Amino acid sequence: MKVIVIGAGPAGITCAYELCKAGVEVKVFEASGAVGGLARSISLWNQTVDIGPHRFFSSDARVNRLWLEVVGQDYRMVDRLTRIYYRKRFFSYPLQPVNALINMGPVEAARSLLSYAREKISPQAPRDGATDTFEFWVVNRFGRRLFELFFKTYSEKLWGIGCDELDADFAAQRIKKFSLGEAIKSAFKLGNGKHKTLVDQFAYPLQGTGMVYERMAEYVRQRGGQVHLNCPVRRVRNTERKIEGIELENGDAIDADFVVSTMPLTLLAGRLGGVPESVQAAIDSLSYRNTILVYLLVDSPSLFPDQWLYIHAADLQVGRVTNFRNWAPSLYGNESNSILALEYWANAGDPLWKETEENLIALAEREMRSTGLLGQAAVTAGQVYRIPRCYPVYKRGYKEKLQVVVDYLHPFERLIPIGRYGAFKYNNQDHSILMGILAAENIVENRQNDLWSINTDYEAYQETAVITETGLVIGGG
Ligand SMILES: Cc1cc2nc3c(=O)[nH]c(=O)nc-3n(C[C@H](O)[C@H](O)[C@H](O)COP(=O)(O)OP(=O)(O)OC[C@H]3O[C@@H](n4cnc5c(N)ncnc54)[C@H](O)[C@@H]3O)c2cc1C
Numbered sequence: 001m002k003v004i005v006i007g008a009g010p011a012g013i014t015c016a017y018e019l020c021k022a023g024v025e026v027k028v029f030e031a032s033g034a035v036g037g038l039a040r041s042i043s044l045w046n047q048t049v050d051i052g053p054h055r056f057f058s059s060d061a062r063v064n065r066l067w068l069e070v071v072g073q074d075y076r077m078v079d080r081l082t083r084i085y086y087r088k089r090f091f092s093y094p095l096q097p098v099n100a101l102i103n104m105g106p107v108e109a110a111r112s113l114l115s116y117a118r119e120k121i122s123p124q125a126p127r128d129g130a131t132d133t134f135e136f137w138v139v140n141r142f143g144r145r146l147f148e149l150f151f152k153t154y155s156e157k158l159w160g161i162g163c164d165e166l167d168a169d170f171a172a173q174r175i176k177k178f179s180l181g182e183a184i185k186s187a188f189k190l191g192n193g194k195h196k197t198l199v200d201q202f203a204y205p206l207q208g209t210g211m212v213y214e215r216m217a218e219y220v221r222q223r224g225g226q227v228h229l230n231c232p233v234r235r236v237r238n239t240e241r242k243i244e245g246i247e248l249e250n251g252d253a254i255d256a257d258f259v260v261s262t263m264p265l266t267l268l269a270g271r272l273g274g275v276p277e278s279v280q281a282a283i284d285s286l287s288y289r290n291t292i293l294v295y296l297l298v299d300s301p302s303l304f305p306d307q308w309l310y311i312h313a314a315d316l317q318v319g320r321v322t323n324f325r326n327w328a329p330s331l332y333g334n335e336s337n338s339i340l341a342l343e344y345w346a347n348a349g350d351p352l353w354k355e356t357e358e359n360l361i362a363l364a365e366r367e368m369r370s371t372g373l374l375g376q377a378a379v380t381a382g383q384v385y386r387i388p389r390c391y392p393v394y395k396r397g398y399k400e401k402l403q404v405v406v407d408y409l410h411p412f413e414r415l416i417p418i419g420r421y422g423a424f425k426y427n428n429q430d431h432s433i434l435m436g437i438l439a440a441e442n443i444v445e446n447r448q449n450d451l452w453s454i455n456t457d458y459e460a461y462q463e464t465a466v467i468t469e470t471g472l473v474i475g476g477g
Pocket residue numbers: 006007008009010011012029030031032035036037038039051052053054055056057231232233234262263264291343390418419420421422427428429430432
């Protein structure tokens with residue numbers, strides 16, 4: 001059995017790793033010059049950094065077992081500190097009611113609580129009656145005032161559309177069951193010093209997030225598999241929906257029995273040949289949001305203590321700032337300066353996306369200075385990375401369009417689309433790793449795992465476990 005995997009991000013390389021373990025002949029074709037995809041680590045100014053913040057967390061025993069199998073002892077537990085920067089103040093995130101109310105001041109705090117109470121007593125129906133929006137979901141759980149303060153600006157920066165145009169799936173997947181009521185309950189439990197959601201720790205690989213995927217690729221190579229870098233795949237070859245293999249951008253054709261694809265779903269489906277008009281229309285209506293990452297080298301070892309900050313201030317374009325000084329000392333070694341990564345989001349046609357590197361670095365420095373977080377420290381270098389198709393946009397109605405594409409792909413039996421843009425799912429690493437594991441199971445053991453349901457119905461675990469300082473703890477999470 002010959003399997004081709006398109007893309008060496010977490011989903012693709014996990015699948016290849018699992019297939020190699022089972023003795024299957026695997027060839028991975030990766031478009032870029034590195035493995036790890038969005039979760040790769042890069043060397044910059046004599047330090048190691050990730051593509052923005054990459055906290056690994058899963059409560060799925062399967063994912064955690066695999067992660068530990070690869071990482072071994074080479075990780076450390078990081079005490080999470082992440083806050084929201086808003087009106088020159090810092091609010092704990094996840095939101096802690098006491099901290100938020102003190103920071104807001106008595107008037108704003110009273111307004112927020114009243115607005116929450118009003119929502120609980122008599123929920124406001126949305127103007128157009130649509131209850132499947134991000135806005136409705138959040139207002140319902142936090143009240144309108146807190147929605148406006150802590151969710152609206154950031155979400156609109158990220159997605160580039162109004163919160164009333166954004167599907168509630170985004171909130172349901174990311175904010176989960178959290179609500180102001182839950183937060184208040186947690187605050188009381190924290191008073192007893194017991195509740196662990198607010199004492200958040202995560203496991204971080206000593207050589208950066210990408211270390212996990214580099215090790216997986218190394219294992220694949222050692223077991224006789226192939227990992228080809230700088231080899232973009234153009235299309236999946238098929239005759240009447242029977243998979244034959246792939247065609248690379250350079251025209252080379254490679255045969256396979258199965259193709260596991262993590263390339264953008266829209267490109268995969270659109271290039272299968274003979275796509276019906278209705279399917280093409282659905283494909284065209286699915287869109288992605290791009291990210292611009294501006295890295296700044298700042299001449300100071302201690303700027304602020306957070307691993308990352310959410311920037312809710314509406315007068316700043318930046319959405320999130322990562323401080324790599326606060327992850328693991330092994331990332332910076334003997335260097336005495338800090339690397340920050342500022343995230344900007346844009347659509348392909350936006351002026352910001354086309355802005356010169358020089359202007360983007362100047363913008364990032366200017367915005368960082370305006371927060372006061374740089375103090376007197378000098379910015380000594382800057383570097384820009386542009387990442388297209390970073391976020392699948394959960395615009396209202398996307399599910400119906402996605403379903404059209406999924407239905408179209410269904411008869412292509414030996415074609416398995418997985419991953420973040422690969423399956424058009426707003427995946428974290430754990431979701432993509434799980435997709436990789438389950439895709440390999442489907443091939444090797446002829447299982448019928450429903451890969452489309454991961455990260456839609458991700459609560460359905462058989463066994464839970466979390467990684468701690470001493471390894472895996474079953475039943476945690
Ligand atoms: C700024 C940022 C912060 C994040 N923070 C976190 C976090 O804190 N925690 C967390 O768990 N996750 C985080 N994530 C998400 C995480 O990076 C992704 O979930 C994960 O990388 C998805 O893996 P994937 O393999 O599905 O896709 P990707 O990582 O996108 O990998 C896909 C791979 O396919 C390759 N490819 C694409 N097209 C082709 C082609 N035609 N031919 C060959 N190869 C191709 C790409 O080059 C890429 O290497 C973050 C992501 C971003 C952008």
